[in-house]
Amino acid sequence: MDVILFLIFAAIAVVCGINVVVQTHPISSAISLIGVMGALAVLYLLLGAEFLAAAQVIVYAGAVMVLFVFVIMLLNAGAETRRGRSWMAQLLGVPLVFAFLGLMAYFVQHVFPGSAEVRFGAFKHGTAQDVGRALFTQYLLPFEVVSVLILVAILGAVVLARKELE
Amino acid sequence: MTGVPISWYLILSAVLFALGVAGFVLRRNIITVFMSIELMLNGVNLSFITFSYQLRQVNGHIFSFFVMVVAAAEAAVGLAIILTVFKNRSTLNIDDVSSMKN
Numbered sequence: 001m002d003v004i005l006f007l008i009f010a011a012i013a014v015v016c017g018i019n020v021v022v023q024t025h026p027i028s029s030a031i032s033l034i035g036v037m038g039a040l041a042v043l044y045l046l047l048g049a050e051f052l053a054a055a056q057v058i059v060y061a062g063a064v065m066v067l068f069v070f071v072i073m074l075l076n077a078g079a080e081t082r083r084g085r086s087w088m089a090q091l092l093g094v095p096l097v098f099a100f101l102g103l104m105a106y107f108v109q110h111v112f113p114g115s116a117e118v119r120f121g122a123f124k125h126g127t128a129q130d131v132g133r134a135l136f137t138q139y140l141l142p143f144e145v146v147s148v149l150i151l152v153a154i155l156g157a158v159v160l161a162r163k164e165l166e
Numbered sequence: 167m168t169g170v171p172i173s174w175y176l177i178l179s180a181v182l183f184a185l186g187v188a189g190f191v192l193r194r195n196i197i198t199v200f201m202s203i204e205l206m207l208n209g210v211n212l213s214f215i216t217f218s219y220q221l222r223q224v225n226g227h228i229f230s231f232f233v234m235v236v237a238a239a240e241a242a243v244g245l246a247i248i249l250t251v252f253k254n255r256s257t258l259n260i261d262d263v264s265s266m267k268n
Contacts, residue, residue: 006170010178017182020205021189026197033201036182040208043175047219052211052227052234059234064204064241071245072197075252080195081259093192097184104180108173116220117169123219126227134224135231142228146235153239160246 002120005046013039024079026072030065037061048123051131175216182209196251196260200244207237 016035023029037060044053135143182205189202211230218226251263 002169006174010174013178014181014185017185017205020198020201021185021192026195026201029198029201033204036205036208040212043178043212044215046170047175047215049215049218049227049230052215052230055231055234056211059238060204060208064238067241067245068197068201071248075197075249075258077195077197077258080193080198089192093188097188101177101180101184105173105177108176108180112171112173112176112220116172118172118175118216118219119169122169123222125222125224126218130224131227131231134228138225139228142232146232150235150239153242157242157246160243161249 002046002118005120006043006118009039009042009046012036013043026077026080027069030068030072033068034061034065037065046120047118047126048121049126051126051128054128172216172220176213179209179212179216182206182212185209194259194261196248196258196263199260200241200248204237204241207233 013036016032016039019032020029020036023032037056041053041056041061044056186202186204186206186209189205190199193199193202211233214226214230214233216226218224218230248258252258255263257263
């Protein structure tokens with residue numbers, strides 16, 4: 001059951017990920033990216049990360065992607081016009097990506113041989129309670145720093161996107 | 167009942183990251199380039215959570231959570247920059263925004 005669920009949602013994630021890259025219209029890429037994020041949320045659940053699965057759906061697939069779609073609509077972004085790109089990139093790009101992935105798969109298989117397996121329900125410390133306890137004790141300082149970062153980002157976005165005053 | 171090997175999750179993470187890099191390098195629309203960055207961040211998040219599972223610790227979840235927060239902040243600022251660039255230049259093609267080249 002675990003393997004079947006993993007294969008289904010990994011396939012969805014990879015197909016949607018390829019779609020993000022090959023679609024010419026940005027709105028198609030955005031919808032595909034939402035598919036990737038939804039599939040990843042299910043994989044997080046399989047890994048026992050309940051809180052992060054919820055956060056993935058709410059923050060990524062909800063807030064961030066709504067922002068993207070909103071900007072695409074606002075700017076009325078059309079399909080990308082293809083221009084001549086260097087023949088080197090076309091010739092070498094795809095084989096190099098596959099070579100990179102092949103090497104990664106080889107090393108990962110060697111470092112993590114088949115002994116370690118993921119079973120649904122074997123790791124129960126990904127609940128909001130456990131994440132919150134770690135976040136507000138051991139990681140309190142990074143949490144505070146990141147809240148300042150969010151404040152700076154809000155101010156920066158407002159300053160950048162405001163209308164110029166005459 | 168057998169589980170899923172850890173390495174499958176890591177390879178999926180590498181695949182998503184590589185797709186993000188490919189999109190970042192190949193695409194010419196600035197919004198799509200931005201979405202490729204999000205794809206890379208998602209791939210890295212999957213790695214963090216997989217290692218967190220393997221080590222039976224919650225620390226990886228915290229890191230992943232911080233990556234999400236930084237990604238949200240980055241999206242807000244980046245999209246504001248895209249809006250400003252579009253207002254000034256009326257283009258979304260990154261090849262046309264090259265005034266710092268010369």
